[in-house]
Amino acid sequence: MADINKTTSKDVAYATAKAVLGSVPIVGAAASELLGLIVTPPIEKRREEWMTEVGQKLKDLEEESKIDITSLTENQQFIDTVLQATTFALKTSDKEKIAAFKNAIINTALGDAPNLTISQIFLNLIDNFTTWHIKVLHLFDNPTEWFRTNNKSLPNYTAASLTSVVVDAFPILKGQGELLNLIWFDLKRAGLHNTSDLGTTMSGNGLLAERTTDLGKQFLKYISQD
Numbered sequence: 001m002a003d004i005n006k007t008t009s010k011d012v013a014y015a016t017a018k019a020v021l022g023s024v025p026i027v028g029a030a031a032s033e034l035l036g037l038i039v040t041p042p043i044e045k046r047r048e049e050w051m052t053e054v055g056q057k058l059k060d061l062e063e064e065s066k067i068d069i070t071s072l073t074e075n076q077q078f079i080d081t082v083l084q085a086t087t088f089a090l091k092t093s094d095k096e097k098i099a100a101f102k103n104a105i106i107n108t109a110l111g112d113a114p115n116l117t118i119s120q121i122f123l124n125l126i127d128n129f130t131t132w133h134i135k136v137l138h139l140f141d142n143p144t145e146w147f148r149t150n151n152k153s154l155p156n157y158t159a160a161s162l163t164s165v166v167v168d169a170f171p172i173l174k175g176q177g178e179l180l181n182l183i184w185f186d187l188k189r190a191g192l193h194n195t196s197d198l199g200t201t202m203s204g205n206g207l208l209a210e211r212t213t214d215l216g217k218q219f220l221k222y223i224s225q226d
Contacts, residue, residue: 046090054082054102058109067109077116081108084120088127096131100223107222114218122222125190132173133183134223137192139169140211141220157204162195165207192216 061067072078085101092098104123107113114122126134139146143165147154155168167174184198193211212220 043090046093050086050089050098050102054105057102057106061106061109072109075108077113077119078105078108080116081105081113081119081123084123088123091127094131096134097126097129099225100126100134103223103225106225113222118215118218119222122219125192125219126223129186130183132170132179133186135170136166136180136183137187137212137216138220139166140193140195141217142210143169143208154208157207159201159203160207161201162198162207166198187216190215192219 058067058069058072062069082105085105089098089101101123104113104119104126108119113119140162144154146169150169152169155165157164163177163180166180173180180198184193187193188196191213193216194213195211
């Protein structure tokens with residue numbers, strides 16, 4: 001990795017000098033080359049890190065006799081998943097989304113993935129969603145369990161809106177009503193939860209009820225690691 005960083009520095013310096021020297025006859029080409037040298041090394045670094053992490057996990061699973069690498073080369077759903085997840089993973093620096101793509105590959109290798117059609121839909125959802133979409137869905141899959149596993153005190157609700165649950169879980173989202181509504185309706189349109197409005201007032205028991213659909217639970221299982 002250190003060699004990559006050194007090469008990047010030299011390449012950018014070289015490209016800058018070449019751009020200056022050749023800017024009059026070929027401005028476009030020089031600028032394009034400079035941009036390529038700035039953007040390409042980070043992409044290659046992402047690819048190397050991604051392939052190393054996924055490859056190591058698959059190797060570990062094989063050593064634990066949980067998968068057979070040879071048989072995976074004949075598994076078309078696994079190959080499709082690797083290709084699609086890799087394409088999406090290289091486009092983002094979001095660690096939580098990258099982890100979701102990696103878990104999708106691992107769960108497919110283990111035979112724990114839904115069918116190919118649903119898997120492809122789920123991969124596209126990860127690509128289109130933000131980290132907040134995933135966090136909010138995890139929260140409402142089981143709010144009581146979420147507060148426990150995240151070492152947060154469970155609020156003593158009498159009556160409030162679901163927005164209160166989100167803000168108690170993620171204080172940084174306080175005052176972000178428009179963003180929350182957008183996230184909520186994105187999840188609703190995808191069929192991942194069964195509640196129409198975050199602003200509806202409910203009792204304490206209602207606020208802490210599970211709200212993910214069967215499809216939502218499949219999605220969370222697909223992108224999670226046991």
